[in-house]
Amino acid sequence: MKPNFKKVTMLLTGLMVGGKLFAQTPMADSTTAKDYVKPFSPETSFRTWSIGVHAGILTPYSLFNPLGKADFVNSKEELGYGIYVKKQILSSLGIQADFFRGKVSSEAGQRNGLGTLNNNSFTTQVSYAASLSANITLANINWRHQKGAIQPYVTVGGGLMGYKPHSITAGGPEVPFKAGDGTISEFYIPLGGGLKFNLGDGVNLDLGYVVNFVNSDNFDGYKFQFTNDKFSYIHAGLEFALGLKSKPQLASHNPVSSMRTEYLWENMNTKNQLQSQIDAQKAANDKLKADLAATNANLAKFTADSDGDGVPDFYDKCPNTPAGTKVDGAGCPLPVNKPVVIVTEADKKIVRDAIRNLEFDFGKSTIRAKSYPSLNRVANLLTEKNFSLKLAGHTDNVGSDDANMKLSKDRAESIKSYLVSQGANASRVEATGYGETQPIASNKTAKGRQANRRVEFTLF
Structure with missing residues (x-):
């Protein structure tokens, strides 16, 4: 097995294992108003449309194309690029329209009917590849977290591909596989998977791997052992959610967590209502105690006699008279006949x-x-x-x-x-x-x- 194929396999395995780990990464238990959507809300509560761009490596090798069945045993990595539009139907299911272009090539190393190799190679220009696929989001159903940090996904679909294969004989020129303009149009099935990392508000980093099954053995310009051709596309790109920023993405929405949040909020509201009733009753009791204390204090005014002159303070117009002083009904001292002082x-x-x-x-x-x-x-x-x-x-x-x-x-x-x-x-x-x-x-x-x-x- 060639080193490039080993790298592709290890990368794919790492992405899938990492996806399982990160998909369950705990998020903050607190739920923002933007992340939370009430259960059974209509589709208009979410952002369901998105658009993505990507670029990556095209190679004739794939997980489903072992070396024992490959027409060419030496891969050559070429550039591919594409764009897609996705409509999210459910939180775990979307319909995705893909389009990509690029070139798939091999180094010298063509397998012949005798089981030996020659120095021939090929190059195929993918003029267009348009498909419609189901995009299934995994691991976004969790009771504890509103949404995961990473969205693992798989895709499967079908479409039409237009390509131009050329055979290259050792030391010779490129020879078109088909006469005329050389374009072959075939049905193909894209099967893939990947990870989407939430980078920010409505922006995801998309890392994916797709195996494209071509419905013929013409893709590499060479028919061998009657097996249809396949090739891989390893890509990285960005996905942008369309719509109001105040709405969450349906693809990253966790419906069961919303149900849990709703349940907790309803219980909290019930608890708060009971606490409010208890607090109101306590306040009413405190008011009754205060009113009773005020009434007792008012009653005490009619009997208290601070200066001991026999007149209650409530009626005493001359408080604090000295002890033993004779007073009138208002508590004021009675007049005392003082001797007249005459200065001669x-x-x-x-x-x-x-x-x-x-x-x-x-x-x-x-x-x-x-x-x-x-x-x-x-x-x-x-x-x-x-x-x-x-x-x-x-x-x-x-x-x-x-x-x-x-x-x-x-x-x-x-x-x-x-x-x-x-x-x-x-x-x-x-x-x-x-x-x-x-x-x-x-x-x-x-x-x-x-x-x-x-x-x-x-x-x-």
């Missing part, structure tokens, strides 16, 4: 004397000792008559605003601290600083600035 002219004079005699160290809040007698009389007045006193510190505009504000506050606090140390009630003495914000004279003169540096006493 003598009391005011004591305060004026204290203001007039008040002195501080320069730029500080330290009270000078000469101010103590007057302040002592103010402390006694606050203690004896339970008066309240407001101290308001002021400065001129010399210095920064922040420094003056702090100084005025510190001086008022210093006076308060001294009065408290002499027995005055701290809660009845208020100390506030106003800085330079409330002048009583112009700060443009020394006299005015001195008037603005003061602490005002307000007795009440």
Whole structure:
């Protein structure tokens, strides 16, 4: 057996074995909207037309043409090319119209009637070969995967071939087998198989092998042992699906997987509906609990009495009254008859004397000792008559605003601290600083600035 024939046989075997392996290659379990078609959908849901082009090697050898029966024992590989149009009827069956041309030749090595070889050879020009075949797609029926990565297929059909055989005697010219233009038209049967690899959206790589059975022994221009001639075509090409890209190819569609997907989706929808009902009931129960809690909270408003004054909070217009305070029906304290406090002219004079005699160290809040007698009389007045006193510190505009504000506050606090140390009630003495914000004279003169540096006493 020649090396070329061995290569062809090994290639075909590898393709068929690889097809069986790859046809079941797991695809992603997730199904895209484009890949999925609802079971029993009409043909219009798919792309059913496709067109393909191919080219390859033509050789007189084939799987059905062993060397013991071959007219010529030395093959010569020649170029062949073709085109086809296919209409997919079912996911596993298509009708394919093929057309191809090329040349089939041999090297020297013609078998004669004595069982020996001579140096004759032949060359046959295939002017046309048109056939109609059934294309049967294998291994695309699978429960788990929407479609396979590879589509193995076989084809069988029949057609008409026009060819021109020439015999070549050793050292001589080519001699037409038939007189005239030399064309012979014969019926032939193409039988083949191959693999289609899904390259992308509607594009397949087509690797195939076809044995063409010619209905005569004229193809090689030599009649020997009354057997019809055969030749092989090993080709590679591209197939393009026609139609809308949004539709899947019927040839790669897996109908049983669509049924499985539909079943899973229906179960999932049922599960989702049950879960939705459970979630709705749970939400209703949560709402009832929330409504009950709100009702209990509203009822509690009519009995809660946070300040313990005997009036529920819902009706209490004066919440947080001190314990033991007598209140009215609205929870507000009853009026208390307080003694009338009268500030006499003598009391005011004591305060004026204290203001007039008040002195501080320069730029500080330290009270000078000469101010103590007057302040002592103010402390006694606050203690004896339970008066309240407001101290308001002021400065001129010399210095920064922040420094003056702090100084005025510190001086008022210093006076308060001294009065408290002499027995005055701290809660009845208020100390506030106003800085330079409330002048009583112009700060443009020394006299005015001195008037603005003061602490005002307000007795009440």
